[in-house]
Amino acid sequence: MSLSNPSQLLLRNEDLLQSNSPLVVGCPDSDFFSHLQAAAPMAKISSYQVNFAQHQSIASRFSEQINCVFSEHYQSEVKHDLAIIYFPKSKKEYQFLLAMLAPILADNAVILVVGENKGGVKSAEKLSNEYCLSSSKIDSARHCILYEIIFNNVASEFNLAQWYEHFIVKVNDLEIKVASLPGVFSNGELDNGTQLLLEHLPKGISGKVLDFGCGAGIIGSYVNKVNSNTEVDMLDVNALAIASAKQTLALNQLKGNVFASDGLSNVQGKYHAVLSNPPFHQGIKTNYQATETFLKGIKKHLNKNATLTIVANNFLKYAPIIKAEIAPCEQLANVKGFAIHHCKIQ
Known part of the structure; x- marks a missing residue:
């Protein structure tokens, strides 16, 4: 090496x-x-x-x-x-x-x-x-x-505790309190991609939900707050993100399982819904491999009738991978350089 x-x-x-x-x-x-x-x-x-x-x-x-x-x-x-x-x-x-x-x-x-x-x-x-x-x-x-x-x-x-930055994000008239340590994605604000994803979530999410690459835990916390009948898992490769997501859940009096994983390495069981604003940077370098590996491996963790919904820069060609590896894919939105890709297992 x-x-x-x-x-x-x-x-x-x-x-x-x-x-x-x-x-x-x-x-x-x-x-x-x-x-x-x-x-x-x-x-x-x-x-x-x-x-x-x-x-x-x-x-x-x-x-x-x-x-x-x-x-x-x-x-x-x-x-x-x-x-x-x-x-x-x-x-x-x-x-x-x-x-x-x-x-x-x-x-x-x-x-x-x-x-x-x-x-x-x-x-x-x-x-x-x-x-x-x-x-x-x-x-x-x-x-x-x-x-x-x-x-x-x-x-x-x-x-x-003094290093957490606290802020509030508002989506569809619902507020989420967020805690974020330095270096965590979108530290201090709600990024445009995540906001677009939350505005176009599938209706009636229930059961086990996975927030892949959770960052400060905004997506998983929002889903759990809107849908109280969900059981949310959040994973990230970064220890600072994991600590931030746990703190975000606590601030909103929500429950969730937050854990470290290299891609899907520590994922077990199956989910009814998988959501993600997947990373495409490793340090300062662009790296699509982690997301492509995730898309190629997630199907075995999806229940029948489960949904996958991700947001990505619209120049990233994830739709063909989703279609080939999981199920036919539709685009729910394409706004300000971001696209929402969605599919459902039949």
């Missing part, structure tokens, strides 16, 4: 990887940990992920040798002397990570931040000011930059 460009840049600076207790945050490459073990053979290595697929890839290979954590909140009794952060997809999420990690960093710990130029990594030094004794650009190659930041030992207590 080839290493990503950020990982290759890190390994060009192998001397910086020497430490006793390194913490690697958001690494997309399980192979990187083999190189890290070779560079620091006596180190007690930890991996922290908010991406369930990446966590599984690493944990399946190294769980007996490395402390592998998947959670919305990393906590540790170990003080890490090195943190390697792969710059996340949003600047606010990077600030969230720094605030969360500060209490578990050793005095004068080194923070290595690496990322692609197009992904916002150039702002890392400025965004790190609150926790920075000194910083410097170490290397750049393969359209990536590596920064070294020396921790200033300012470690105020981290309170996860």
Whole structure:
């Protein structure tokens, strides 16, 4: 397996990887940990992920040798002397990570931040000011930059609750209270695609419902509030989204089952309705594979007469996949660049 460009840049600076207790945050490459073990053979290595697929890839290979954590909140009794952060997809999420990690960093710990130029990594030094004794650009190659930041030992207590953004969305005169952590899709507002989907939901939804790629849980919460006879499952690959969806359900005094899944990997049983505003970005890159795999695998989880309804940018050619893999597909709406695709199992 080839290493990503950020990982290759890190390994060009192998001397910086020497430490006793390194913490690697958001690494997309399980192979990187083999190189890290070779560079620091006596180190007690930890991996922290908010991406369930990446966590599984690493944990399946190294769980007996490395402390592998998947959670919305990393906590540790170990003080890490090195943190390697792969710059996340949003600047606010990077600030969230720094605030969360500060209490578990050793005095004068080194923070290595690496990322692609197009992904916002150039702002890392400025965004790190609150926790920075000194910083410097170490290397750049393969359209990536590596920064070294020396921790200033300012470690105020981290309170996860303070990082939720609360807002209200209104659809068809019904209000949903939403809680969203940094980095979660459509943080702080109702996106146009989800709004269009909720305005064109099938009538009379009942029974078991799956919200695939739930984000902050708006779709599943809305469906459960409108249709009290539904039993809603929500899944996402992102730990921050899962925590947000659980909080959204609680704010609206609703019940639902929220869980992590890499696509349909943890989905069991069958549903009467499946709804989704599926993601088509992985980090800063466009990626349709997850949604196409979902559409090709969901039929075995649909009951007879079940419905599938998704919203997508109207340039995405999902309708032929739905027709080929599930059932004849109709378009319920096509507005402002978004289309609603709907089918029913016969």
